[in-house]
Amino acid sequence: MSFLLITKHKILLLVFCTFSAVFYAQVQTHTPKVMFAIETYAYLKGQSSALKTIAWQFPALKPKIAAVENNAEISFSRAERNIERFLKDELTESEFTLLQQRIDSLLIVQLQQPIEKEEYAIDFLEKVSKGPHFITDTVLSKGIISFAYHDTPHEEINDGHIETFTTKGHPKAEQTALKLPIPKSWLAEEADMPETVQQFTSYYGRGNEKIIIVVYDLSGEKNEIVLNEKSVRQMIPPESDLIRTDNVKIGGNPGMMIDVEQPLNETGDQMKIRMLQFMFTKKQKLYCLQGSIGPVEASKNLDFQIKKYEPLFRLIASKAQIEN
Numbered sequence: 001m002s003f004l005l006i007t008k009h010k011i012l013l014l015v016f017c018t019f020s021a022v023f024y025a026q027v028q029t030h031t032p033k034v035m036f037a038i039e040t041y042a043y044l045k046g047q048s049s050a051l052k053t054i055a056w057q058f059p060a061l062k063p064k065i066a067a068v069e070n071n072a073e074i075s076f077s078r079a080e081r082n083i084e085r086f087l088k089d090e091l092t093e094s095e096f097t098l099l100q101q102r103i104d105s106l107l108i109v110q111l112q113q114p115i116e117k118e119e120y121a122i123d124f125l126e127k128v129s130k131g132p133h134f135i136t137d138t139v140l141s142k143g144i145i146s147f148a149y150h151d152t153p154h155e156e157i158n159d160g161h162i163e164t165f166t167t168k169g170h171p172k173a174e175q176t177a178l179k180l181p182i183p184k185s186w187l188a189e190e191a192d193m194p195e196t197v198q199q200f201t202s203y204y205g206r207g208n209e210k211i212i213i214v215v216y217d218l219s220g221e222k223n224e225i226v227l228n229e230k231s232v233r234q235m236i237p238p239e240s241d242l243i244r245t246d247n248v249k250i251g252g253n254p255g256m257m258i259d260v261e262q263p264l265n266e267t268g269d270q271m272k273i274r275m276l277q278f279m280f281t282k283k284q285k286l287y288c289l290q291g292s293i294g295p296v297e298a299s300k301n302l303d304f305q306i307k308k309y310e311p312l313f314r315l316i317a318s319k320a321q322i323e324n
Helices: 003-022 032-057 059-073 072-089 093-110 118-129 138-148 229-235 303-319
Strands: 162-166 178-183 187-189 198-202 209-217 240-248 253-266 269-284 284-298
Touching: 032 059, 032 072, 032 093, 032 118, 032 138, 059 118, 072 093, 072 138, 093 269, 178 209, 178 303, 229 240, 229 253, 240 269, 240 303, 253 303, 269 303, 284 303
Parallel strands: none
Antiparallel strands: 162 178, 187 198, 198 209, 209 284, 240 253, 253 269, 269 284
């Protein structure tokens, strides 16, 4: 590993440790997503400073640096800008100012030591030009992708940052072969409910959004299930609010999308969850692809969040395929 990369990792380690010490009293009140953003932000600030140091120490490399920065605009630069906006909303003004001051002061100290060889700088530039996938730390690479698409989650799939999930061979979905794309930055997790094949959580498990794949066996049903507004109303809990329905195509199969808000009673708190469920039937199976927001306080309006994530949930449903 080059001297620059070693120095860079030391910078980031110091930033993380210093932040933990300074904000120790407040950490208990911050969500996992906020801490995820802070770690990613520190890394990106360190990388930006390293590029500036290379430009200062090796002026002949400025064209290469410009090309790297241009190529990294979608991932690194956009992620840094989005994190700044996010943290300004989540932290107090004094917390955000102190965070920036700590990062900047540590970077100034650490980057005073010159880079030993130009070839180390060139090697670093080549790695950065490859985007977040060159980063060996999974949490950091997922954080960069997550926040790069913070405002438009569906673009993560459109830009090719996907993992393909299939129910084929899954113990909870025997004799099914549903394949669909999942954003690369979402964390795959096993689910407790027997019908839930798999669930995925945004921001590599730190977010409040989930994608859930559910498969119900209908072989024991006496009558064929026809999906319409009347039948889906009977499927949801009576206390839920059915906001709207829509006829959709899911992997070429006719189906229905329902927008539901369901109240929850968790530890006595009044909470709720908002869900878009995409359902279709095939070969005595009922498939449900559910995108959800929450749980959140019952008084919170989730219209903006649903509007933000609906294009992603619809895109996943439209790209789902039943494999032969």
